[in-house]
Amino acid sequence: MIEQTLKEAKFACRAMQLVDKDTKIEALKKIHDNLLNRMSYILSENDKDIQAARANGMRESMIDRLQLSEARLQEIAQGVLDVAALPDPIGEVVREIHRPNGLLIKQVRIPIGTVAVIYESRPNVTVDIAAICIKTNNVCVLKGGKEAIHSNIALAEVMNEAIKDVLPAHVINMVQVTDRQAVNDILNGIGLVDVVIPRGGKGLIQHVVQNAKVPVIETGAGLCHVYVDKEADLDMAVRIAVNAKLQRPSVCNAMETLLVHKDVAEEFLTKLKPEIERVQVYGDQTALHYLPGQTATDENYSTEYDDYKLNVKVVNDVDEAIEHIYDHSTKHSETIVTENKATAQYFMDALDSACVYHNASTRFTDGSQFGFGAEVGISTQKLHARGPIGLPEMTSTKYLIYGSGQIRE
């Protein structure tokens, strides 16, 4: 049971809400400094995780995600300073209403409260989330993966040591147990947890969505589409498709399905072929005329590969592309490539995905690429936050109403 941790976190929200801008910046600078000062301790704790991972036969690509180094820690510490320098959203007046009865109503940004984040192996998430939460006066409850437990406990300890004289107690809370029960306590924390954000694979996200009784921000599922229209600049379309698939296939904003207008299928796919030789293609009959590969099933069209695999489908028109996207997309990011602005706008208006592009790669769906400076994840749900989650999305609001004795008639 981690109920005590959740209660301490919720209680800390009261004091944390009143911490001012400069104190938050001071706290973040102290975290930066202490991460550098305590580098050897953090690296030695990280090494315990790495050794355990090797002993358990973890894949090298996963060990790479887990491993810290001096250079990585410097980067992580710099990230904390970057968050400190961002515009502070707390206290911002979102709306001001003057009522005929003299009431002045101000809607202002406030912290959400207790933000619980459940994540997997990367220990940098521990520091990123803590920094973003401090900047937005939130209190965080961090539940990392068991593979990174020594690293995460060390990072939280070093951060808490840094802020102990500056911020209220229990602002950064690391869950030190690694069992599923701790996750379930968070998901059932009505009244204690204001939001839970899962960061990780599909299994984790589904578990949270299916079981949380507290509000969730769903992130990260990315089955993204590129549609090459009959009026596309085909060289541009090749560049965009290759970038969307191959610049970093493992991430959520990479393309999984390429839709091609039938009028340009031959020319476009012939141009594309030499650029995607490393990619396993799942295509419809027409696509497989021009590209080697296997016949695509509906399961292919519904799979987020995050890998060197790609679905290719030839469509009759933009409407068929839109229908296909509605039927298979996770509503993350979609692109149309066309020189026809009206067709582009129609595609952009008709879809309801978080990010819809005209003539650009889906790979830009990212907090830093949007200029947000920091990112908690990419929301693919409709409520509260959509697309990259930056600092404003980590806030709630309240109304302050200034009167002079008004009563309701």
Added chain:
Amino acid sequence: MIEQTLKEAKFACRAMQLVDKDTKIEALKKIHDNLLNRMSYILSENDKDIQAARANGMRESMIDRLQLSEARLQEIAQGVLDVAALPDPIGEVVREIHRPNGLLIKQVRIPIGTVAVIYESRPNVTVDIAAICIKTNNVCVLKGGKEAIHSNIALAEVMNEAIKDVLPAHVINMVQVTDRQAVNDILNGIGLVDVVIPRGGKGLIQHVVQNAKVPVIETGAGLCHVYVDKEADLDMAVRIAVNAKLQRPSVCNAMETLLVHKDVAEEFLTKLKPEIERVQVYGDQTALHYLPGQTATDENYSTEYDDYKLNVKVVNDVDEAIEHIYDHSTKHSETIVTENKATAQYFMDALDSACVYHNASTRFTDGSQFGFGAEVGISTQKLHARGPIGLPEMTSTKYLIYGSGQIRE
């Protein structure tokens, strides 16, 4: 199983998203006209519900909520025209970002999608919600109480008849079965229901929060506080306290607990006494010196009475008032009465309730009193919507990103 209804609703979102401003206004006017044209039919169906309610021994105050009349239907129809006349939030550009690489990023308001509302006896909710959803390009799934089933089916039928040549099919969906299974289908409708909003008593709201796997906007729980500071204008404090408790005790923005600074307890409570003779007081020892009543327990302080009952507690200072509110409030509405602006601002900054007032009655927490023109309910959760839910809160956003061939390096 109402899965078919939910699928039809979800599919209707695609076409509904593209309906323009004028068409929505036309649809709402047709609903207004048809509600008046079909008045006798609606009233005869309503009469079936009234007769069933009488046969089942329903209280007269509940029957009053259920009953329609010509005058009430005219008012309901006028409400539809009022919604039609409100500013249209859909398509509004919330934010525009120009990136150094030439990308133009526009965040625009879009509909949420499928909005499911589960409510109790008042049939006017059927029309209010349908009108608000049409104005915001949302598709609604309405699940009313079984007491109002004939009225609700008739109202939905009359509205659907009105819009059949103007809007896509299945934009207004009335769930015609009255069993709990229909509610559970909605709560489990992952991928089909974008948000569920419960409107009704505590039991309904708790059931939805505990069981929904789809996103919820929690509404309506209102345990509101008035704090009378030592520097209050005591005559103003009496007016505000009386208004907050007695102007309409049955609603969520009425006061349940009165907190009084010890320095003014005697004078204030003596002034208040003759004004609240109809009210059952639960007080602490000091309060009961000046007011007749019973000793308050922690359970009293945690109860939303919605009735002629009031907790009264004498506190040592504003901090004790703030602590009491944090420990017992549903985060709906709280008021401080004081002439000291610094004390007022401290109280307003320290609390995180949806609405915090200075020198005004809590009864103003209401969409129409805020100037929103229409209201779906009062959100007491931190995510997405806080306080009165107006049209902008019934929207989501998406990013439209305009490029000229940009790819990520």
